Amino acid sequence: MIAPQKVKGIKPIAALSTAMRTICIIIVSASLFLLSHSGMAQESSANLLMDVRWVGIGMASPQGNHLYLRVHRDGRVEYEDGRMNAARSRFFVRTERISPSEINSLSEFLGTSGVKSLAREYPPVVTPLDHYIVVTVLLPRGKKSQTIKIVNFFPTSPKGSEAYPAALIQLLCRIERLRTSASFGITADRTQWCKP
Secondary structure (H helix, E strand, O other): OOOOOOOOOOOOOHHHHHHHHHHHHHHHHOOOOOOOOHHHHHHHHHOEEEEEEEEEEEEOOEEEEEEEEEEEEOOOEEEEEEEEEEEEEEEEEEEEEEOOOHHHHHHHOOOOOOOOOOOOOOOOOOOOOOEEEEEEEEEEOOOOEEEEEOOOOOOOOHHHHHHOOOOHHHHHHHHHHHHHOOOOOOOHHHHOOOOO
């Protein structure tokens, strides 16, 4: 076995602070996310209406990079879900269909100025202690795409109403409603912020 060599000025990861380790994990996860997204966006962007990813880090449940929702223009909806098996979750992709009128309604909503003007990133409204949940929404717009990243979404926080515009709440609520049989969600208290 080869002993690790010390490089002047570089600390081993164990010597880094918790915050620095978390930042390293987020950077690696974001890089993996971008790599996984680049091929998908090119291969099916003509038929893709929306693609949403979930990255859970630390005490998040679930952990890792997951397909949170993918909606195709033909009405096909896909999302990852989990089953507990011997204290471990096993993930699989559920496929459902929505009607042409639902697709038209969603497409019209995604084309509104409220959605188009959403910021690229919404940071946490409360400093996270032990986890990060990053939800990234990709909306193809011709040859370009709009990306909206939400970190540790907390709409019921006292700061939530000023941090999250109505269009973002509506977008995330529509996403939650399309995941009809999902075992996990953006928040545990969807009924508190996602009103009919």
